[in-house]
Amino acid sequence: MLKDLALKNRSYRRFDNSVAIPMSTLEELVDLARICPSAANKQPLRFILSTSPQDNDAIFGCLKWAAYLKDWGGPAPTERPAAYIVMLNTATDWDFAKFDLGIMGQTMLLGAVEKGLGGCMVGAMDREKLRAHFALAPELEISLVLALGKPAEDVRIVDLPADGSIKYYRDEAGTHFVPKRSPGELILLKTGK
Amino acid sequence: MLKDLALKNRSYRRFDNSVAIPMSTLEELVDLARICPSAANKQPLRFILSTSPQDNDAIFGCLKWAAYLKDWGGPAPTERPAAYIVMLNTATDWDFAKFDLGIMGQTMLLGAVEKGLGGCMVGAMDREKLRAHFALAPELEISLVLALGKPAEDVRIVDLPADGSIKYYRDEAGTHFVPKRSPGELILLKTGK
Numbered sequence: 001m002l003k004d005l006a007l008k009n010r011s012y013r014r015f016d017n018s019v020a021i022p023m024s025t026l027e028e029l030v031d032l033a034r035i036c037p038s039a040a041n042k043q044p045l046r047f048i049l050s051t052s053p054q055d056n057d058a059i060f061g062c063l064k065w066a067a068y069l070k071d072w073g074g075p076a077p078t079e080r081p082a083a084y085i086v087m088l089n090t091a092t093d094w095d096f097a098k099f100d101l102g103i104m105g106q107t108m109l110l111g112a113v114e115k116g117l118g119g120c121m122v123g124a125m126d127r128e129k130l131r132a133h134f135a136l137a138p139e140l141e142i143s144l145v146l147a148l149g150k151p152a153e154d155v156r157i158v159d160l161p162a163d164g165s166i167k168y169y170r171d172e173a174g175t176h177f178v179p180k181r182s183p184g185e186l187i188l189l190k191t192g193k
Numbered sequence: 194m195l196k197d198l199a200l201k202n203r204s205y206r207r208f209d210n211s212v213a214i215p216m217s218t219l220e221e222l223v224d225l226a227r228i229c230p231s232a233a234n235k236q237p238l239r240f241i242l243s244t245s246p247q248d249n250d251a252i253f254g255c256l257k258w259a260a261y262l263k264d265w266g267g268p269a270p271t272e273r274p275a276a277y278i279v280m281l282n283t284a285t286d287w288d289f290a291k292f293d294l295g296i297m298g299q300t301m302l303l304g305a306v307e308k309g310l311g312g313c314m315v316g317a318m319d320r321e322k323l324r325a326h327f328a329l330a331p332e333l334e335i336s337l338v339l340a341l342g343k344p345a346e347d348v349r350i351v352d353l354p355a356d357g358s359i360k361y362y363r364d365e366a367g368t369h370f371v372p373k374r375s376p377g378e379l380i381l382l383k384t385g386k
Contacts, residue, residue, distance in 0.1 A: 002198065002307050003225060006300060011230050023386055030380055032196060034373055035350060036299065037204050037314060040260065041359045043374045051385030067233065088381065096316060098288070099337075102295020106229065107199060110303075114195050121230060123289060134382065144292075157228060166234045180227055181236045187223055188281065189327065192244030193216055 005110050010157075010178065012118040013066055014079040015149025021083035023051050025115060026148075029085065032111045033104035044091030045100055045143075048134060050084045058133045059084045063145060064124035068167040081119065081147035086130070089141040101143050112148055119148040198303050200350075203371065205311040206259055207272040208342025214276035216244050218308060219341075222278065225304045226297035237284030238293055238336075241327060244276045251326045252277045256338060257317035261360040274312065274340035279323070282334040294336050305341055312341035 026049040033045070050056055060081070065074035075081070085108065091097045105121045112119050122145045130142055155176040160166065168178045219242040226238070243249055253274070258267035268274070278301065284290045298314045305312055315338045323335055346369055353359065353372040361371045 002195075002300075002304050005195065006225050006228050009230070023383055026383075027376065027380070031376060032199050034376060034379055035199050037202070037302070039314075039316060041361055041371060043359060043379075045379070046381045047379055048382045049380060049384070053385075055384045083385075095291070098291035099295035099298070099314070099316070102292035102297075103299040104295075105292070106296040106299055107195075107303075109230070110300075111195050121232075121292070123232060123292070140381075166236060168234055178234060183220065183223060183227060186227055186236075186238070186240055187220070187242060188239045188333075189241045190216055190219075191242070191248045192246075192276070 005113050009109050009113045009118065010155035011120040012149070012151040012153060012155060013120050013147070014075050014151070014153040015081055016152040017078045017080050017082060017149065019082060019150035021051055021117065021148055023049060025117070026051065026083055026085060029108040029111050032107050036103050036107050038103070039096035039099050042091060042094065042097075043100070044089055044094060044097045045104060046088040046090060046140065048086035048088065050086070051082065056081065056084060059086065059130065059145060062126045062130040062133070063122050063147070065122070066168070067124060069170065079152060080149070082149040084148065085146040086142060087144040087146065088136070089143045090139060092141045105144055105146060108146060116150065117148055118151040119146050122147055198306050202302050202306045202311065203348035204313040205342070205344040205346060205348060206313050206340070207268045207344070207346040208274055209345040210271045210273050210275060210342065212275060212343035214244055214310065214341055216242060218310070219244065219276055219278060222301040222304045225300050229296050229300050231296070232289035232292050235284060235287065235290075236293070237282055237287060237290045238297060239281040239283060239333065241279035241281065242276070243279070249274065249277060252279065252323065252338060255319045255323040255326070256315050256340070258315070259361070260317060262363065272345060273342070275342040277341065278339040279335060280337040280339065281329070282336045283332060285334045298337055298339060301339060309343065310341055311344040312339050315340055
């Protein structure tokens with residue numbers, strides 16, 4: 001059931017770094033992205049796939065993790081992602097490319113979950129540093145980075161607290177809680193049966 | 194397998210209008226969207242669910258279909274969507290909301306496919322007319338409309354033609370062809386094993 005996959009597909013930021021991800025797995029994920037809907041079918045996204053320790057380190061060094069967790073600097077070395085998919089945009093003046101990023105990012109994450117993996121779409125990073133590392137052509141915009149690995153954390157959906165905050169948080173045991181709005185808040189109007 | 198769902202999840206624009214979609218199905222799709230990743234977990238999207246003939250007609254009258262098919266004015270009355278999910282954005286100054294639109298739109302479409310349905314994310318429409326129909330508050334931006342129904346067309350992925358055009362097209366039998374870029378075109382670099 002897709003619902004099971006969607007429930008397991010939490011944004012994971014801590015992984016069991018001893019579990020490697022083969023390049024063939026990343027290629028299968030891009031193959032999922034390839035057959036996704038694309039706004040006006042333009043397909044402006046491109047991908048860099050990394051499983052190499054050196055490039056993984058370089059990518060990791062550019063990422064900013066979990067803005068709401070002020071006391072957490074990101075995953076420890078043994079908890080770091082085993083692979084990355086850097087999502088590049090060749091259509092920077094095409095606003096609809098951002099839909100493609102969401103469509104394809106989510107589909108690849110669902111595909112990773114189906115394989116017993118998981119990950120996180122990271123949007124906060126030092127783009128210039130990452131661009132320099134890969135010597136990217138100017139027409140390639142770095143949009144999102146998918147960080148992937150074998151999840152090693154407990155992430156739970158909870159209701160919003162009384163103050164209505166949507167900020168995720170952790171308890172002392174390290175369990176990560178993500179407040180999600182209720183269906184009643186999301187659905188403004190139903191018309192029909 | 195997610196791949197099977199993703200393959201069946203073509204952008205359908207012609208439906209068997211005799212097959213109704215109950216409101217409970219739309220609610221299940223929003224429940225999938227609810228548990229999706231959301232940029233910074235802000236969850237700015239809201240939804241209008243329509244299965245009523247009157248509102249369906251009103252929504253249909255605002256949509257623009259298949260820009261590349263110049264000779265096709267959209268689905269005939271018996272081919273029209275049985276239901277719609279209007280996706281509204283409450284964070285119009287938050288560029289990352291567009292990622293959420295892609296993430297949630299795609300996840301709801303995959304959910305529809307799992308139920309034997311299908312649909313299309315429609316981004317071209319008369320937004321002012323649709324806004325007026327539902328008397329929407331100014332802070333609600335109409336972003337995308339998911340058109341949903343029981344698909345009644347054959348949609349196939351093909352390679353890009355020699356001229357590299359990504360425009361979808363139909364043959365005389367009405368089969369709809371969607372050129373998709375090759376994995377080799379999408380993957381710029383692989384690093385690691």
